[in-house]
Amino acid sequence: MAITVRIPTPLQRLTNGQGEVACEGKNVSDLLGDLDRRYPGVKERICDETGKLRRFVNVFVNEEDIRFLQGDQTAVKDGDEVSIIPAIAGG
Amino acid sequence: MALSKAQVARYSRQLILPEVGVSGQNRLSEASVLVIGAGGLGSPVLFYLSAAGVGRIGVIDADAVAWSNLHRQTLYETPDVGRPKAVVAAERIRRLNPEISVEAIEGRFDAANAKDLVSRWHMVIDGSDNFATRYLANDACVLANRFLVHGGVVNFQGQVMSVRPRQSACYRCVFPEPPAVGSVPSCQEAGVLGAEAGLIGSLMAHEALKAILGVGEPLLNRLVVFDGRLSRFREVPVRRNPDCAVCGEHPTINAIQSIESAPTCAG
Ligand SMILES: [Zn+2]
Numbered sequence: 001m002a003i004t005v006r007i008p009t010p011l012q013r014l015t016n017g018q019g020e021v022a023c024e025g026k027n028v029s030d031l032l033g034d035l036d037r038r039y040p041g042v043k044e045r046i047c048d049e050t051g052k053l054r055r056f057v058n059v060f061v062n063e064e065d066i067r068f069l070q071g072d073q074t075a076v077k078d079g080d081e082v083s084i085i086p087a088i089a090g091g
Numbered sequence: 092m093a094l095s096k097a098q099v100a101r102y103s104r105q106l107i108l109p110e111v112g113v114s115g116q117n118r119l120s121e122a123s124v125l126v127i128g129a130g131g132l133g134s135p136v137l138f139y140l141s142a143a144g145v146g147r148i149g150v151i152d153a154d155a156v157a158w159s160n161l162h163r164q165t166l167y168e169t170p171d172v173g174r175p176k177a178v179v180a181a182e183r184i185r186r187l188n189p190e191i192s193v194e195a196i197e198g199r200f201d202a203a204n205a206k207d208l209v210s211r212w213h214m215v216i217d218g219s220d221n222f223a224t225r226y227l228a229n230d231a232c233v234l235a236n237r238f239l240v241h242g243g244v245v246n247f248q249g250q251v252m253s254v255r256p257r258q259s260a261c262y263r264c265v266f267p268e269p270p271a272v273g274s275v276p277s278c279q280e281a282g283v284l285g286a287e288a289g290l291i292g293s294l295m296a297h298e299a300l301k302a303i304l305g306v307g308e309p310l311l312n313r314l315v316v317f318d319g320r321l322s323r324f325r326e327v328p329v330r331r332n333p334d335c336a337v338c339g340e341h342p343t344i345n346a347i348q349s350i351e352s353a354p355t356c357a358g
Contacts (some may be wrong), residue, residue, distance in 0.1 A: 009246055012247075019318055019323075054270070055268040055271075056222075056269060058266065063328055064328075065265075065327075065329065065330075068330070085250075085314070087225075087243070087265075087266040088243040088248055089219075089220060089221050089222045089225055089243055090244050090281060091131055091132040091218045091219050091243065091244065
């Protein structure tokens, strides 16, 4: 078992076209590190140079926004589902 | 108000819905909606709202019809290229439904006109194509207490949510700040299939019609996310953020202010 991470469509070209990938980690920060090891380049699209989540990107752990939990220190465990959802402007 | 024979004929397929009927049709004709952006999302929104008989519709857009618009912006035809979108869109929906009143506003929705524009309509639908306008539309709707339907689409990804100011999460509650200038990556990811813009725009129109009619449950505190590669809709619960800059407990945005953000690849 691992943690399922849902990838926003523009980043799916970095995950070989997969909309959901399996990753591991104890918290969201770890998990994003593992995601970037498996699919290099994903993290810089989600986090800024200091490693903080970009302000127009939200991460949900089991449908709860991590801003209302413990941010990137929010704990995750096997079987959890994590969604990465950026604001989009196109019309 | 009783409906004319022509109205009964025109609206018959929605009139026979128990959720609509004559009283619902009257609610539609008494409604007024401002549509920001007459593009890929605005096209189906304007089409369905006017076709359904929404009595007063405003459409604001600063651009002219471009060749690159035609694959998704279904209000326009090839001979329209070069003409102002707001004007062409208004003409098109007036032909579709001459019974409604349509106001074309050629120009940008900006800090100077946002408050005034928003307060002249009951409801606002944001189908714009850039972050600065989206945050401005949200702030103006929260400050003027106008129901807002928000939708976005790009690169196989779509999102829709509605906002009932100070009762449900606003756009800023979910995404506190727009991307900084220079922080949004390349334009090569900015494409979209026309049908996906139509899908998201239709969902926005549906959301607006439902809200006017008081049918069912609006997308309040629910962000619908569409993954066009998987053809999968998901929904994430969102909630009001007590720290929200515009609708939180200690708002820092108390009047319309212009917004700096990275431009997106329009057109
Ligand atoms: Zn808010």
